[in-house]
Amino acid sequence: MGNAVRYHSRTEIPEKYKWDLQKMYESDAAWEQKFEEMKRRLPELKEYEGKLASSAKTLLEALQLKDYLLEHILRLYNYAHMSSDQDTANSTYQGLVDRAMGLYVQFGAAISYMTPELLAIPDETLEQYLQQPELSLYRHAIEQVTRLKAHVLSKEEEALLAQAGEIALAPNNIYNMLNNADLQFPNVHDEEGKEIPLTKGNFVPLQQSPDREVRKEVFHTFYERYKNYNNTFAAMLNAAVKRTVFNARVRKYSSALEAALDEDNIPVEVYSNLLETVEKYLPQMHRYIRLRKQLLGVDELHMYDIYTSMVKDVDLVIPYEEAKEKVVEGLQPLGEEYLQVVRKAYESRWIDVYETPGKRGGAYSSGTYGTAPYILLNQMDNLDSMFTLAHEMGHSVHSYYSRATQPFVYSDYTIFVAEVASTTNESLLIHHLLEQTNDRQLKMYLLNHYLDQFKGTVFRQTMFAEFEKLIHAHVEAGGSLTAEILNQFYLELNQKYYGPDMVSDPLIAVEWSRIPHFYNNFYVYKYATGFSAATALAQGILQKGEHAVAAYLQFLKSGGSAYSIQLLQRAGVDMTSTQPIAAALDVFTDILDQMEALMEE
Known part of the structure; x- marks a missing residue:
């Protein structure tokens, strides 16, 4: 089992192993200044209420203002939540998170009229507006709204639901406080009988x-x-x-x-x-x-x-620096363009590496339009930590490409496709590691890890x-x-x-x-479907080379510019069929066969 160096506070950790949130805001004071600006400008949205149907120019101005405000509100929230995640007991950043979320809810209330008004515009008029070059950018975004016409309420009802949004988040907020800040565990004993702290980060x-x-x-x-x-x-x-x-x-x-x-x-x-x-x-x-x-x-x-x-x-100890290099080696099939982004993540302090008291457990990729796609880790110097790095790097490179290639309105992607990018990285890494060894025990250890990926992500x-x-x-x-x-x-x-x-x-x-x-209701199934799609894509990249890589990179750069099912179909995977899931589970069966064959040697 890996055993990363343990830090007692963030001040002990070298700067290169901590993310640089000052690239978002130089200081908390700068955050406050932007917060006040957004709060002051929110009422501007109301100036367009009742006017969206009046002209293409008015509709465009309203959508552009909405995008500008949302972009900065999301940045405010990301700075607050990542600062809070460094130490979940820090009441200052708890307060910033609460205020940013409150501002987001106010934003939702301020734009609640937009969807009902859009839906009230006659189809012929809306199509005429969308012929305008600047407004045509929003065609897919508007289609996503009109597609849901049967499920949109009246303007008054939408406003009421938006105002109740903050209250509706109470179960999530209470859970996060209890689970991450207040819930403490007794000490346990390690292999040598010494008492050690038990945390959510070191449980697995x-x-x-x-x-x-x-x-x-x-x-x-x-x-x-x-x-x-x-x-x-x-x-x-x-x-x-x-x-x-x-x-x-x-x-x-x-x-x-x-x-x-x-x-x-x-x-x-x-x-x-x-x-x-x-x-x-x-x-x-x-x-x-x-x-x-x-x-x-x-x-x-x-x-x-x-x-x-x-x-x-087999006790693989993989220090963080070694894990970084192995991840680069494993992702070689994706080509130099992709690897340059990975190296940029290493060199530009996108990653917060080590666990400290109060730090949020687990791992994630975060950030928003105009920021780095940051990564939170709780490094343990083992094989799982290396695969976590590869996994979160998949998310972050996907985010990097989406935000660099797409306008703000399409810069985000759905969770349905997000897990494809992260798990493709894992599939390529395990394939590389298996190819690099002829040692029977090590190969069995890696096959064991691959089986456990299927167990954890699909089953x-x-x-x-x-x-x-x-x-x-x-x-x-x-x-x-x-x-x-x-x-x-x-x-x-x-x-x-x-x-x-x-x-x-x-x-x-x-x-x-x-x-x-x-x-986050009905979220987890996307891990399983994403793993299945990633298995198919990784096999294509390894077998078909440049053509498959080009299609995959285009998928990463597409952001939310089309529906998730369509994006995957363009990349070569049809998730409306059971075929990718069955094919992935056939790979699981094949790994079991390999494992049993090695046992008999």
Whole structure:
């Protein structure tokens, strides 16, 4: 297991390992100045109310003003949330986050008239306006609005919903404070019996320990603490799901699932196809569990045995600097243009590397138009940390290209395609590492990692997706999500996905309470579909070379200029079909075959 150097405060960390947020704002005072400007200018949007249909010139001016204000409000929010994530207990930046979010809600209220007014413009008139060169830029953006005509409310109703937006975010905000700032864990013991702090950042690395007693203690300590707050977490998730169901009903959708997918113009069948296809491959997942049990040599396989390597006597320690170079090597097939952006990320302080007390756990890529696509890490000097770097770099290069190539209105992309870029990087990296070794043990170790990627990204995320479908359907049928109901749903799914050879420890029933993605409804399925699309794209890049790379880079540069399904189809992957999911799971089956063959050597 990797064991990165531990820092007790950010002041101890060399500057080159900390992101440079001053590129967004030189100081908090500069942030305040821009905040006041945006607050002062928000009323300008109201000057266009009731006038959008009057002329193409007026419509263009209103849209340009909206874009300008939104661009800067998003920058205000990103600076605030990333500053807060450096130390989630810092009340100053908590305040900035709250104010930025409040400003965003006010912005939403200020533009709430725009959609109803756009929809009221006769189709012939709107088409005439869109013939104007400058306004034609907004054709796809306007089409995204008019496409949802049946689900848009009156001007007054839209304004009311926008004003309630800040209240509606309460479950998310309370969850983040409890989970990231207030929830503390007792110390646990490492392999040498020494007491060490348990954090959300080191939970998974400690679950990877070769010492089973360490894994068991960490598992029970971690989830017992979540169990202590079982009812509180249930109340928060119940409120979040009810909010989602309410919004879907108000907007005349048949279900919360349909409403969530329609935002990206994704057919509900894509979600259903994922659940059904993965269920057909659950026997292969259960085969993986049997293989894990056999290689670990245990009489009973427990949930605290799921993260540790199945391959003994391989302990890869990969310091951050080495990980950086290996990522560059693995991404060579994407060409020099792509690699130049990766090197720029390393050299320009886009990345916040090490864990410190209070720092937000996990990893992400963030930023907005006009800023660097920053990366937050919690480096642990192991294989997982190297793949996390490759993963988040995929997001950030995608963001870099989108923002550099597209105008602001199309500079963002949907989460549906976001996970493609990140996972393509991971697929290329694992392929490179496997090619570079003839060592049987190391190859088995890497195959183990590849299997675990499938387990975590396709099977586990699909289990999460099925959990989300269940809990929303339960509320839609008039039920309430109590701790007992949530625990029951989750435990039953855990047993279904991991199969009869896994002991589903009772404490795993509360695992749902540590998953922040459930507060962003119907989000996690995109990891599984993205992994499937990425598997196809990576194979194309490796097999077809420059032609496939050119199509892929064009996909990265397209931002949100077309619908997600269309963008992937142009890159060569059709996610309305079950084929990419089945093909990815066939690769999983093939890796199992390779692993079993190596065992017999």
